[in-house]
Amino acid sequence: MLGGDRVTILGIETSCDETACAVVRDGREVLSSVVYTQIPLHQPYGGVVPEVASRAHIEKITGVVAEAMKGIGKIDAVAVTYGPGLASSLLVGLNAAKGLSLALGVPLIGVNHIEAHLHTPFLFDTGSTGAPDTGGSRSCATVLAPESSMPALGLAVSGGHTTWMDMPAYGEYRIIGQTLDDAAGEAFDKAAKLLGLGYPGGPVIDRWAKGFWNGATDFSNAAALKSLSYPVNIRLTDGMPRFPKGHPRAGTAALAGLDADMCVSFSGLKTALLYHVRRQPPANEAEKAGLVAAYQEAIVGTLADRTATALKRRRYKALIVGGGVSLNGRLRARLAEVAAAADVPLLLAAPKYCGDNAAMIAGLAYWRRNVSGDVALSIDVEPTLQPGDA
Ligand code: KG4
Ligand code: ZN
Numbered sequence: 264m265l266g267g268d269r270v271t272i273l274g275i276e277t278s279c280d281e282t283a284c285a286v287v288r289d290g291r292e293v294l295s296s297v298v299y300t301q302i303p304l305h306q307p308y309g310g311v312v313p314e315v316a317s318r319a320h321i322e323k324i325t326g327v328v329a330e331a332m333k334g335i336g337k338i339d340a341v342a343v344t345y346g347p348g349l350a351s352s353l354l355v356g357l358n359a360a361k362g363l364s365l366a367l368g369v370p371l372i373g374v375n376h377i378e379a380h381l382h383t384p385f386l387f388d389t390g391s392t393g394a395p396d397t398g399g400s401r402s403c404a405t406v407l408a409p410e411s412s413m414p415a416l417g418l419a420v421s422g423g424h425t426t427w428m429d430m431p432a433y434g435e436y437r438i439i440g441q442t443l444d445d446a447a448g449e450a451f452d453k454a455a456k457l458l459g460l461g462y463p464g465g466p467v468i469d470r471w472a473k474g475f476w477n478g479a480t481d482f483s484n485a486a487a488l489k490s491l492s493y494p495v496n497i498r499l500t501d502g503m504p505r506f507p508k509g510h511p512r513a514g515t516a517a518l519a520g521l522d523a524d525m526c527v528s529f530s531g532l533k534t535a536l537l538y539h540v541r542r543q544p545p546a547n548e549a550e551k552a553g554l555v556a557a558y559q560e561a562i563v564g565t566l567a568d569r570t571a572t573a574l575k576r577r578r579y580k581a582l583i584v585g586g587g588v589s590l591n592g593r594l595r596a597r598l599a600e601v602a603a604a605a606d607v608p609l610l611l612a613a614p615k616y617c618g619d620n621a622a623m624i625a626g627l628a629y630w631r632r633n634v635s636g637d638v639a640l641s642i643d644v645e646p647t648l649q650p651g652d653a
Pocket of ligand 2: 376380422618
């Protein structure tokens, strides 16, 4: 942890398709957070195009940093995502951060993007109370601070990652489970592409599924579908496809020493959807909505099962969930049930901090060792960095 009473850190995030900069005080209080999303640039391709992403980062980074710095006084350190992510995107943020650290004469702190996602429930906007979202589950004053929430079970679910981690102490991460192939967000995105629902797929599938369970007939009104909430008890009905659970077999080499009961595999799910659509193309929007609702139940159910297993194996003080997929309404509800059954508080980020942002980078940096001088200037990007790696 950096010394001093009030530590103000500027963070930069460019690991994928968001150019972001934020200023966070004492690891949790967000003074500013600017996110420029490139989604419209990648939409025509149905996914992120690395060359398009890095060029857009170069174009936007200075403006995004200038906006985040408006009205901010002294900065004590500069933090930056150095992995995992797209090398050509990470390089833009890392070089901007090195330049700022040199120009301002302050240390540079390299931050792991996945670990940072798990910091998001602890962020609060300046002037607000600082209470994290507990997804409707029991909130507990003693777990509001990161250190007193340990040991915790962490789940990072995004477009690139689906990883369960043991967090024995704040800033320590040990992978206990993960996807062997596609990430949960990727499973949503690929299904939406297959069904012609656009990119990114997670938000649109979430909306359509909500509409389906509420008996909607018009799926074109995104705002109306978004405002719906999921019914409490959802059961697949007759006629809805039953997708396979993403449970890998024990003994598979891809487990790399991890327990099969804590790992998932989503690539078979996508293939099952493809075969189903070929065999029985949805005749109308309502049928398509039923299909994505069943598909979403398979993903969410698998994530909830694995989380419940981990919570049974060890006594944790909190379940911490972060990443773009944690915006999913059905996942939030299922995780709240699982946490309640284990009598563990669930800590979720506010919606604006679920997806990629720089507040999580500037925030977690408060707990990370900083490097300065020549060592900082020689930090390189680590596209395959794992949680717990130095
Ligand atoms: O954390 P994030 O912004 O970027 C990565 O680090 O990957 O996550 C993006 C992913 C995308 O795959 C997107 O489809 C998914 O998060 N996502 C959702 C929802 N909103 C975003 N998935 C399911 N339901 C949602 N509501
Ligand atoms: Zn992310």
